[in-house]
Amino acid sequence: MKVSAATELAIRGLTELAMHFGEGPITLDTICAGRDLPKQYLTKIFSSLTRAGLIRPVRGKHGGYMLARDPKQVSLLEVVEAVQGPLWINLCTHEPPQCDQEDCPLRSVWCELQQHIREKLSSVTLADAAAPVAEVREC
C-alpha cells in the first residue's frame, strides 16, 4: 500500500508542468531545478508518462515537455497507473481475479478499500496539485 518513489517524482514533475500549462514546452533542467529532482531518474519516468499519453515531448532548440491535456483533466489515478501499472490492492481485486476462493469474507473489505482509493485519486487533478495551499494540514 505504497505510492512508489517513482510516482511521487512523476507527480512533482507533472505539477511543475501544470503550473506552466499554456506557456509552451519546459526543459527537464528547468523542471528539475524548480522541484529539486534528480534528472536522470526523471528522464526515465517522463518516458513512461510520454508512453501513457500524459505528456508530450517537443524537440528542437526551444523544446522540452508539456502536458498533453489541461491539468484539470488529468487525475492522480492516471498518474499512479501510468507509473505503477493498474491499481489492484491485492490478488482478489485483480482483473482477472487471481484467487479462486469465492466465499471469502474479506473480499468486500478489499473491494471497498480499492474503490475508495480509486475514487479519491480520480477526484484529485494536477490542477489541484499545482494550486496554492491555504492551510497546511498535518496527518
Next chain:
Amino acid sequence: MKVSAATELAIRGLTELAMHFGEGPITLDTICAGRDLPKQYLTKIFSSLTRAGLIRPVRGKHGGYMLARDPKQVSLLEVVEAVQGPLWINLCTHEPPQCDQEDCPLRSVWCELQQHIREKLSSVTLADAAAPVAEVREC
C-alpha cells in the same frame, strides 16, 4: 498500494488458526492442507507473526501454532503491519516525514487515504475473516 502476497498468505494461515481458536495448537501441515498453502513460505511468514506476538509456537508431539489472542481482538491492520512493516502510503505520511515541502496541496489527499485504509483495516478482525459468508460480493 498493494497487500503483499506474504500478507495474503499470512491472513489465510491466521484465518485457519482463528477457525480453530480454543482447540489447542495446530500443525503447519494441517494449516497448509486446509488452505492449500506453500509450507516453506508459510514457515517463514509464521516466524514474523511469532516475533510480532500474533501467534505462539507450541513445541512437542502435539505442538504447532495457536493464536496468541482471541481472533476478535486481532485486526487486519496488525497482520498487515506485522508482515509488511508500518503502513505509510508515501513519503509525506511517513513518520518521521521524508518530504520537507510543507505547503504541498496533496498532503491532505495522502493523509485522508492513509487514515481511511488504517481505519478500515483496524475495523476488521480475524474473527470476521473466519466467519461464514452470507453473500458473495463482486468488486
